[in-house]
Amino acid sequence: MTELSTMKDGVANQAEASDRVLQILAEAGRLFASKGFEGTSMRDIALACGISKSLLYHHFSNKDEIYARVAVGSTLELYLFVRDRIPDGPPSQKIRAFMVATAEYFRRYRWAWIASTTAFWNDPDRSRHKERLTRRDRFENFLRGLIQEAIDAGEIRKVDVPMTGRLILSSLNWMHRWYNPNKSATPEQIADVFFDMIFNGLRSGELVALPGAEPPKAGRRKSR
């Protein structure tokens, strides 16, 4: 649980990532996601954590600092978290591991994730928005590298790499909108099902001709 630790020069300072700090980030994330940045006060965050305002200020000097950690910091940490969980082996299994690790990160830091994604269109701080885009690009380029590897190895047909990356990320990035932690499947299991669907396709092996229907075009595999 050290992934949401303070980042200094890109290195996690694990000593600072106390349980208290993680609790504050989780509760603040939940509040920012539901009430917005403006609608959330330092008092709200302290109340949600069951701590005094002075203890909250001991850890964070202001609301903006908490927000930056919740909404921006998590993207960099996502990249490191996922990168460390990619096994050796066939590139397609690296893509699967990428998806499962991203889902694990989502499960662990769900409210920080939601706060970060909600801030995308309405964060008034443009430099923070730009930083978020830069980090998003790094994460996405990492996935594109894995897809290119799978194509080079002949595991994946010659599809458009950026479009394939977007499809895979969409399946993960949209999960926060429908995932219910009280239901049985974990985000990791869901990511695994999505990998199977995208990699193997939905198409059935045994096609049944419909009366009056054109046969599906089996050769339709162009990449754009």
Next chain:
Amino acid sequence: MTELSTMKDGVANQAEASDRVLQILAEAGRLFASKGFEGTSMRDIALACGISKSLLYHHFSNKDEIYARVAVGSTLELYLFVRDRIPDGPPSQKIRAFMVATAEYFRRYRWAWIASTTAFWNDPDRSRHKERLTRRDRFENFLRGLIQEAIDAGEIRKVDVPMTGRLILSSLNWMHRWYNPNKSATPEQIADVFFDMIFNGLRSGELVALPGAEPPKAGRRKSR
């Protein structure tokens, strides 16, 4: 361009869907998406449209009415828009048409779409949120019906229907985060590429064995 018209008892009153109203909804959607509901005033909307506040009040009695049309109304209209664009033919082609029509709606009403999706986690009006969920469910159930049809026809293997629906909707719902109207591919073309990837799968026909790598499990097609 009558799809964002006023809904009365579920029937579009096209006479009211003047160009002016559509312009107001588009500009208001853009403002709500970037500044939030609280951060947007009737004055801002009038300014963005280049009209007087009194002309704006002629069309809408208050900001809440505009917001309801932008953020809630668009979901119902999306369902009607897409339903009317599903052709007869093989179920797989109906799924493709569902995806392309949803993408067309997104292209036409992009800012209303963004305002609506941004409101999901932070709309303080719970009854409006509930109504939005009901409409989302109707749209999603319509897609699930098409997927079940494709399974029954033998076009699609026996996958989990709700999960398949979520994968397809994710690919469309995440588009607002990366789609750039100045790039060449239209949302409809993007939806078509995603349909191909999901239906046919990424997997290559000709697999090349990697040195030291386990062969991919071709039989891994369980549905959950």
